[in-house]
Amino acid sequence: MNEEIPPATVRVFIALAPPDDAKDELERALRPAYEAYPGLRWNRIEDWHITLAFLGELPADTAPLLRQPLAELAAARGPLRLALRGGGHFDERVLWSGIDGDVEGLHRLTAEVRDVVRDCGVVFEDRPLRPHLTLARARRAEPTGVKETAAELAGFTGRTWTTERLHLVASNIGRGPGPIHYRDIAAWEFTGDHAGR
Template identity: 70%
Template sequence: MNDDPEPSTLRVFVALAPPDEAKDELARALQPAYARYPRLRWNRIEDWHITLAFLGELPATAVPLLRSVLAGQAASHPALHLGLRGGGHFDERLLWSGIDGDLDGLHLLAADVRDLVGSCGIEFNNRPLRPHLTLARARRDDPTSVPQAAAGLSGFVGRPWHAERLHLVGSNIGRGSGPIRYRDIEAWRFGTGIRADEDGAPA
């Protein structure tokens, strides 16, 4: 039995998650990098996600309101056809894989999500969306591993997949210099409120 009190604040973001098959495919492509760059802080595969809006530290009382508006957004939005492609880095410190597919739809979804969050009176850093899947972070004294690992991913092209759910995620910072861990607060399937015509396509 867990007697720990519920936290009064949560670090929260809204995201998409690739299916297990897509993550496994990328993980296989990363095997040489895992062996070659052991000093990188590799994210756990189960934590891979595509952030649509990072909301930061919020009072726990904001979560029910977010659940309500995000559930409605997911119900009215079709699943996105996406893929993972190539690799890159930010500031030689953060390694990522790129996102391929319906990028216009992805940007539109992110804009809608951010508008909904703002309508709830929640202030957050509304920086421009740069779709990516974070894979690893470098230590401060290691300026070369991330760019080299990104170059090794340049030819990777994953099979396409559908993003089926919108995720509201909470993050927990590990003790000391420990890793960040993520957990779904809730996830909603896309398109449950979209009426289909007789051929099964959205009306």
């Protein structure tokens, strides 16, 4: 009998996720692009997220150390009011939708999340936050569609929504062929009454 050996490392990030109805709005706006550019590597809608801190590959026993401090952070913080708006691209290869609403609060939350990670002794690349939601990536052999879709999304304005949970997420990226999938390691509701420092 072959037992699956758990990975020694796990690719981890901390994120927010829009609610289903906000994602549905954006999906409807993207339908023409889905049909026009099937060669793009479209992210699964259920995986759409706003990354606050990308931690990269961590030893499998490190991620559990983040649970309690992140749970305490979420419990102390109130939710944010955000919206999906417009579109853009990174280097004509990565298509994204922009984030609107309490962006200042989003930056504060990001700083607090990253402080928690550092306090846990996790070393990661602390890149400046560019709030966005990644939608698709161009294949090397077929770069068409990213710029065009970003331009088509320029006028998109989604409804305002409230962040519900802080997510600690694992990714299977780099673990073989096929689409990238994400799974929650854990998630915590924002139950506090303030929006951060």
